[in-house]
Amino acid sequence: MTDLTSFSAAELAGLVARGESSAVEVTQAHLDRISAVDDRVHAFLHVDTEGALDAARDVDSRRAAGEPLGPLAGVPVAVKDVLTTKGVPTTAGSKILADWRPPYDSTIVRRLRAAGTVMLGKTNMDEFAMGSSTEYSAFGPTHNPWDLSRIPGGSGGGSSAALAAYETPLSIGSDTGGSIRQPGAVTGTVGVKPTYGGTSRYGLIAFSSSLDTPGPCARTVLDAALLHEVIGGHDPLDSTSIPAPVPDVVAAARLGASGDLTGVRLGVVREFAGEGAEPGVLAAFRAAVETLTKLGAEVVEVSCPHFQYALPAYYLIAPSECSSNLARFDGVRFGLRVGDDGIRSLEEVMSATREAGFGPEVKRRVMLGTYALSSGYYDAYYGQAQKVRTLISRDFTTAFDQVDALISPTTPFVAFQVGARTADPYQMYLADLFTIPSNLYGGPGISVPCGLADGLPVGLQVMAPTMADDRMYRVAAALESAVGPFTPPAL
Amino acid sequence: MAAISREEVAHLARLSRLAVTEEELDTLAGQLDVILQAVAQVGEVTAADIPPTSHSVPLTNVLRDDVVASCLTPQEALSGAPDAAEQRFRVPRILDEDVAS
Amino acid sequence: MTTTLPAYDEVVARYEPVIGLETHVELGTNTKMFCGCPTDFGGAPNTRVCPVCLGLPGSLPVANRAAVEATIRIGLALNCSIAQWCRFARKNYYYPDMPKNYQISQYDEPLCVDGYLDVEVNGEPVRISIERVHMEEDTGKTLHVGGATGRIHGATESLVDYNRAGIPLVEIVTKPIPGAGAMAPEVARAYVTELRDVLRSLGVSDVRMEEGSLRCDVNTSLNLPGEQWGTRTETKNVNSLRSVERAVRSEMIRQASVLAAGGRITQETRHFHEDTGDTTSGRSKETATDYRYFPEPDLVPIAPDPTWVAELKAALPELPRLHRRRLQQEWGLSDPDMQSILNAGAVELIEATIAAGATPTAARKWWLGELSRRANETGVELADIGATPVQVAELQGLVDAGKLTDKLARTVLEHVVAGEGSPAKIMADRKLEVVSDTGALTAAVDEAIAANPAIADKVRGGKVAAAGALVGAVMKTTRGQADAKTVRELILERLGVQG
Structure with missing residues (x-):
């Protein structure tokens, strides 16, 4: 029998549903793979062996009893450690939550459980999802399975590396400025940022509330769509959740897989197709554009003049919100407490706790955001960034009057060496140059592998209008059917 | 000219409840200056008449019915507390009588 | 400083x-x-x-x-x-x-x-x-x-x-x-x-x-x-x-x-x-x-x-100021009278007492009189005194029905405030009801006449004022639960004297 870890989620679900494999066998195969490779990859912060096997046994017994199973029943999934899991450690990659076991499940995790998926464990990430390389995890970096000396992207490097290392067929990420799509691109996997409000944020530890979007990660576009369908949809516990059905992303992915894009108009974002990206990335992107044209798509160039201000606007809005969101980490109700010696005051203990519990990138952003919201600076920084946000959204709506979807490289550069960009924080920020506009606008984006540069994966990003997630699945699935597969060297 | 002084960074650290060290202050001052210079580019955009966007979803009036839902047990509520006594969260003595509302 | x-x-x-x-x-x-x-x-x-x-x-x-x-x-x-x-x-x-x-x-x-x-x-x-x-x-x-x-x-x-x-x-x-x-x-x-x-x-x-x-x-x-x-x-x-x-x-x-x-x-x-x-x-x-x-x-x-x-606005209740003005008219009160009710914080209490059946005069009398006095003495808000408007209305009902004299009613109210229950229950429990059973009352009168023949003679002789002593004796035997006026009439009747 072929190694169960090499199958797609769709295939595994079929094997379990037909009884050709048990959920326990599927789960055990992935747990074994994790044991074999994760000491080198370090995609996981916590492996919930017992919980996973219990969930798998439950699926098997329900199947035996003839009960109906969900479309992904028995399929393993890894969850970024930014989503709460009842009784299972949830750290957000931070020392300040090192020992926290939440008393509640996030909505996404609840839906994953209800669908019969098997949660293998929690994946590594940049602390509080702030970073683009997973090097800002308080628990050590994750390594890219394509080249262990390189970063797997971030902040959700663990979720994407786990896919590339065949430790899981599915994973969940969260995307505030590109934290699903950029790791997807540099690990040669698929990463989806759904429409903001299309997936629930309840139980997602907040970084920047108006931008944070949880979403599916997989090795194939169809698998991502299947996972998207399970986790998406309205949640009354999240006030910003859109009360509408999930667009039919699974049908769109199947349609795209036929390889026909006749009648689809795609716009290349002029501002993202020239400067700012490595030559190898641009070459792979241009080749992908040609492929899309061959598949029948009409490709035109469109201008989004305010996209150049997306990065600065993002680095005002996200830190501002994070400075407030992270205020609750004070050592009173949960998490780390440092310096409580019976002499020091609460204020001193709180400051010592946050100083010890937060890493350097989190501190930078908290302070930057505190500054941008201060009276006297608010209008020039946070207020102005919100106006720029409006202009960026208008660029999108103008563009979508002309085309069905926009395309660009996902990230300006391929996976870089561990340590290459940590000295200069702003250099790290550039990794999200092309992904940030969708977050500011709220529309969906997908990264799909489109080629290799110097033997390392390059991703193509498809951006669609809000609540038109299905459009980008169709384009991504068509491209996927025409290029690849891109398989990393054996670990 | 630097966008932010070392003193301002020290003030931000206090506001943010971060007991940063002197060496950290030096590093942070330099880094925040670089970042602030870069993000200040938003000021180049003419946007005086543009309404700000605080939410990207066009929703209003998302309201919940006034119906009681289940609570955590006190054990669950206190399960993550660094310190607790008498079924309450224990904190060190409070210096600052900073009660707002 | x-x-x-x-x-x-x-x-x-x-x-x-x-x-x-x-x-x-x-x-x-x-x-x-x-x-x-x-x-x-x-x-x-x-x-x-x-x-x-x-x-x-x-x-x-x-x-x-x-x-x-x-x-x-x-x-x-x-x-x-x-x-x-x-x-x-x-x-x-x-x-x-x-x-x-x-x-x-x-x-x-x-x-x-x-x-x-x-x-x-x-x-x-x-x-x-x-x-x-x-x-x-x-x-x-x-x-x-x-x-x-x-x-x-x-x-x-x-x-x-x-x-x-x-x-x-x-x-x-x-x-x-x-x-x-x-x-x-x-x-x-x-x-x-x-x-x-x-x-x-x-x-x-x-x-x-x-x-x-x-x-x-x-x-x-x-x-x-x-x-x-x-x-x-x-x-x-x-x-x-x-x-x-x-x-x-x-x-x-x-x-x-x-x-x-x-x-x-x-x-x-x-x-x-x-x-x-x-x-x-x-x-x-x-x-x-x-x-x-x-x-x-x-x-x-x-x-x-x-x-x-607009719906919420249409459904707003009458606001207190307008409400008070309307009540003042309905109750036929002068401005100073209404003001004393306001000062005592008794508007709603009186209103509820009237709603429970008392007349405006009676309701006002109890809340501004006995109950306000007690509230002042004990330093509690009138609303928290311990008597409810329904109880006060019931009390007044007992007075109106002749079951309680004004004095007895005050006694009952004290027990209401102490939390002993409804006025009717207290009246029954403590046997405070006016003795209106004529037979029992006549017996008490006859007893008093028999015990005080000298006084009885004086009354028979036309000194009607002397009957007061006999009334006092009857009130004593009935533990104050008889209506003094009724007792007096009965004594004169038994002695064959016109009142």
């Missing part, structure tokens, strides 16, 4: 006060502002909490429709405009009773703006302008341990209970109120009293100042006539109507003494002390935190549908 404080008359002769009031009202909704935890009072610590009101990582708020509706109704009752579109904002500051270290409130976009409330001070109408009415969430409660007095100073540690955290609060802010002069303390009190009555009539809160469901901060400043308004202080912890008045008065006197000595008023928060009636300095506003308000990204804007607002 050892400076003697100036007399209040001197203060108002020299300075003009400007006051302002910020009132926080805990709404009486079933659940908290942003989560489904119950709001009921007095649960064991941390039993009414969930991930949302504990501020656990990942949790999100969802606004309570009933709280939004109550806020709009308050705004309408205070003649405010209701915003067509407004947002919540985060007010950022660190304090352990605030689970998220920010409070969800409203900043520059309150739900209701620009209203007014008409109040009466000594029979004179005064219009108080309302600046805004907005929604926010309450904090938890902190218990300070180790200090001598349970206060924050000297405490070695504190214990936090989050049951109250997240209970819906509505903040009602007046515009500055100049021109009240010497009446400023009374104006402040009249405003809070009227506001409390309005809120109660709306049924949005139990408005109990002692329990903190109605909390008041009082802003006070003084200026010389014709000059700019002075620097204001904000006095917190004002927990009764009487304290509102005292806090304004004492702060006016304190500020006048500082100014007269050539000092200057610091903009600061001050704390009122019920025991001494003084205010003491709290946090200085000049070093106050920058709250870094910004729109709450976790909650979408509130845009009340005009139809909804």
Whole structure:
């Protein structure tokens, strides 16, 4: 029998549903793979062996009893450690939550459980999802399975590396400025940022509330769509959740897989197709554009003049919100407490706790955001960034009057060496140059592998209008059917 | 000219409840200056008449019915507390009588 | 400071006060502002909490429709405009009773703006302008341990209970109120009293100042006539109507003494002390935190549908001032009579007593007479005296039916107040009913005549006044439960004398 870890989620679900494999066998195969490779990859912060096997046994017994199973029943999934899991450690990659076991499940995790998926464990990430390389995890970096000396992207490097290392067929990420799509691109996997409000944020530890979007990660576009369908949809516990059905992303992915894009108009974002990206990335992107044209798509160039201000606007809005969101980490109700010696005051203990519990990138952003919201600076920084946000959204709506979807490289550069960009924080920020506009606008984006540069994966990003997630699945699935597969060297 | 002084960074650290060290202050001052210079580019955009966007979803009036839902047990509520006594969260003595509302 | 404080008359002769009031009202909704935890009072610590009101990582708020509706109704009752579109904002500051270290409130976009409330001070109408009415969430409660007095100073540690955290609060802010002069303390009190009555009539809160469901901060400043308004202080912890008045008065006197000595008023928060009636300095506003308000990204804007607002407006109850005017007419009372009812806080009690069957005169007699006297003696609010309007009406019914004399009724009322149950039950239990059984009464009369033949003869002889001694004897044997007039008639009848 072929190694169960090499199958797609769709295939595994079929094997379990037909009884050709048990959920326990599927789960055990992935747990074994994790044991074999994760000491080198370090995609996981916590492996919930017992919980996973219990969930798998439950699926098997329900199947035996003839009960109906969900479309992904028995399929393993890894969850970024930014989503709460009842009784299972949830750290957000931070020392300040090192020992926290939440008393509640996030909505996404609840839906994953209800669908019969098997949660293998929690994946590594940049602390509080702030970073683009997973090097800002308080628990050590994750390594890219394509080249262990390189970063797997971030902040959700663990979720994407786990896919590339065949430790899981599915994973969940969260995307505030590109934290699903950029790791997807540099690990040669698929990463989806759904429409903001299309997936629930309840139980997602907040970084920047108006931008944070949880979403599916997989090795194939169809698998991502299947996972998207399970986790998406309205949640009354999240006030910003859109009360509408999930667009039919699974049908769109199947349609795209036929390889026909006749009648689809795609716009290349002029501002993202020239400067700012490595030559190898641009070459792979241009080749992908040609492929899309061959598949029948009409490709035109469109201008989004305010996209150049997306990065600065993002680095005002996200830190501002994070400075407030992270205020609750004070050592009173949960998490780390440092310096409580019976002499020091609460204020001193709180400051010592946050100083010890937060890493350097989190501190930078908290302070930057505190500054941008201060009276006297608010209008020039946070207020102005919100106006720029409006202009960026208008660029999108103008563009979508002309085309069905926009395309660009996902990230300006391929996976870089561990340590290459940590000295200069702003250099790290550039990794999200092309992904940030969708977050500011709220529309969906997908990264799909489109080629290799110097033997390392390059991703193509498809951006669609809000609540038109299905459009980008169709384009991504068509491209996927025409290029690849891109398989990393054996670990 | 630097966008932010070392003193301002020290003030931000206090506001943010971060007991940063002197060496950290030096590093942070330099880094925040670089970042602030870069993000200040938003000021180049003419946007005086543009309404700000605080939410990207066009929703209003998302309201919940006034119906009681289940609570955590006190054990669950206190399960993550660094310190607790008498079924309450224990904190060190409070210096600052900073009660707002 | 050892400076003697100036007399209040001197203060108002020299300075003009400007006051302002910020009132926080805990709404009486079933659940908290942003989560489904119950709001009921007095649960064991941390039993009414969930991930949302504990501020656990990942949790999100969802606004309570009933709280939004109550806020709009308050705004309408205070003649405010209701915003067509407004947002919540985060007010950022660190304090352990605030689970998220920010409070969800409203900043520059309150739900209701620009209203007014008409109040009466000594029979004179005064219009108080309302600046805004907005929604926010309450904090938890902190218990300070180790200090001598349970206060924050000297405490070695504190214990936090989050049951109250997240209970819906509505903040009602007046515009500055100049021109009240010497009446400023009374104006402040009249405003809070009227506001409390309005809120109660709306049924949005139990408005109990002692329990903190109605909390008041009082802003006070003084200026010389014709000059700019002075620097204001904000006095917190004002927990009764009487304290509102005292806090304004004492702060006016304190500020006048500082100014007269050539000092200057610091903009600061001050704390009122019920025991001494003084205010003491709290946090200085000049070093106050920058709250870094910004729109709450976790909650979408509130845009009340005009139809909804119109429906709420149409369904508002009659407001207390108009209601009182109508009652005064119905009860046929003079202005001073009505005023004495208002001063006693007896309007609703009397109204309910009438609704339960008593006449206006009788209802007023009991509440302003016996019960007010007892309330004054024991220092409790009339409403908390222990007798209900239904019981008072029942008591009067017993009097009207001749089962109780006025004197007996007062005795029964004492036992009602003591919590022994309904008047009828007390009358039965304690055998206080008027002896109206003629047979029993005749026997008692005959007995008295037989025991006092000399007196009986005098009466027979025409000295009718002598019958009083016989009446006294009968009353004694019936333990006061007979009607003296009836007894007298019976005695004369038995002795064959015309009364």
